[in-house]
Amino acid sequence: MSVSNALRVSIVGAGAIGCTLAARIANSGQPVSMLARGKTLEVIRSAGVTLFDLEGECQATVRAESDCAALGIQDVIFICTKATALSGLLPELSPLVGPETIVVPVVNGVPWWYFHGVSGRHAGRRIEAVNPDGNLSACLNLDQILGCVIFITAHTESPGVVRSNNKHLMILGEPNNQLSERLELVRTLIERSGIEARASETIRDALWTKILANLTSNPLSVITGASLEQIYSQPELKTIVSKVFNEALVIAGAYGARIAFDPQTFMTLWAGMGNVRTSMLQDHDAGRPLELAAIGDAVVELAALQGIDMPVTKDILALARIRALNTSH
Structure with a gap:
């Protein structure tokens, strides 16, 4: 073919x-x-x-x-x-x-x-x-x-x-x-x-890079309404992003994935996307179901298989769910 x-x-x-x-x-x-x-x-x-x-x-x-x-x-x-x-x-x-x-x-x-x-x-x-x-x-x-x-x-x-x-x-x-x-x-x-x-x-290396991007931005965008540029450049949000990034980076490493970017380069790269609203924020604003299971819960499940906790990530996912629930009512 x-x-x-x-x-x-x-x-x-x-x-x-x-x-x-x-x-x-x-x-x-x-x-x-x-x-x-x-x-x-x-x-x-x-x-x-x-x-x-x-x-x-x-x-x-x-x-x-x-x-x-x-x-x-x-x-x-x-x-x-x-x-x-x-x-x-x-x-x-x-x-x-x-x-x-x-x-x-x-x-x-x-x-x-x-x-x-x-x-x-x-x-x-x-x-x-x-x-x-x-x-x-x-x-x-x-x-x-x-x-x-x-x-x-x-x-x-x-x-x-x-x-x-x-x-x-x-x-x-x-x-x-x-x-x-x-x-x-x-x-x-x-x-x-x-x-x-x-x-x-090594397709899972690229996959984990995208998972890191989605996990650090999508749920947080639902909570804050922030764009990619804001999420990865505003000091208060960058502090939260860093915690989620570091938790997920440990999980990626536990499964043998290699991430090509250090945290600061990662944030600079995604901030450079500009005033872009994440797909999850667009779904939230349109009243559509959110991809929290695939983007967040699955990563937490993978972490549990390795005996690793992700406390900040789990809190962010919970807040995003509450935000979506309250908005739908």
Whole structure:
């Protein structure tokens, strides 16, 4: 299989990230299908997907359907949904998935496949916070999953219209940390779309970098309403961020992950994202469920498996939940 117009590519989820990928991939000449709902489905069918990013305006025509059966078996599927939607979504994807289909979850937080493809005492373990009772594992052959960590900040201006003001980066890797033909296939597909794409033999290193970013910013943004720039630059918030960062860094190290950034460089990098509202803050403001289980609870669960406590992180998660609960009433 090679990257060509004959490749069947689908994106499940038409939010900010899904539309960003759809616009970029379709604009490269690779046909793309999308699974969408409601007003977004109507807009994409009539006007396509529009992306405003550092390259300017990118308008692309994609096929949009609300039923997986209408699309049929795909070669590559990008799952671009919230972690909270996975339990209801994955059982519906079977019409898209054939024996050779590559499934790329583009989802925040600790992935349900985290312990797949690894050796040692945790091999094959289930993370209850993101995969309760093994529900997600039962829906999809884990051997078909390709790991992905996405560093794209984007927001939806209106259905099918997305804006992103920072560089795009995707890191891809096999759960077993091996290089493979399918890894290079998907990496090339992404690279040709104008998004920087890297193949990694240590995908969990990149995964923990993103987990650190999400954990130190998303719950705190719900509590404070602060942007990324404020979270990582205001002295009072930086003090809290440092405590959460250090707690999570210990857990990352306990699982053998190597983080390329020291704390100060990490904060400077993310403060440089500017006046960006986190995806969790956007969800909170819109009254949508928060990804606290995948972004926070799963990390605390991983810590408990190592006999390590995360007191500050647990307090922040509790406050974010109370904030969300009080706002919903």
